[in-house]
Amino acid sequence: MPITRDEVAHLARLSRLALSEPELDHFAGQLDVIIGAVARVQEVAADGIPPMTHAVPVINVFRADVEVPCLPQDVVLSQAPAAEQGRFRVPRILAED
Numbered sequence: 001m002p003i004t005r006d007e008v009a010h011l012a013r014l015s016r017l018a019l020s021e022p023e024l025d026h027f028a029g030q031l032d033v034i035i036g037a038v039a040r041v042q043e044v045a046a047d048g049i050p051p052m053t054h055a056v057p058v059i060n061v062f063r064a065d066v067e068v069p070c071l072p073q074d075v076v077l078s079q080a081p082a083a084e085q086g087r088f089r090v091p092r093i094l095a096e097d
Contacts, residue, residue, distance in 0.1 A: 002032045 008028045012019045019027065073086060082089035 003028055003035060 005024050005028045008024050008031060009019070012024070012027075077083040077086070077088070080088050
């Protein structure tokens with residue numbers, strides 16, 4: 001059953017959309033196509049098929065979580081362009097108000 005122009009006007013009022021007369025006719029045709037496509041999808045025999053988000057299985061590959069020692073602070077800071085009080089020194093980006 002195709003969607004009517006009056007139904008589109010009703011939806012537009014509910015959505016608080018101001019649609020012109022040509023827009024109502026245009027959107028009625030577009031909504032009819034969308035509703036038809038949804039109806040075709042619902043006709044598919046899907047009994048026993050679980051819902052899924054991907055067409056193929058998605059498997060994450062993780063490496064083993066191995067704890068390794070960190071670099072010493074003096075070695076890390078020796079590679080920095082600027083350091084101060086044991087930390088990286090960076091330019092101020094916020095003005096003081």
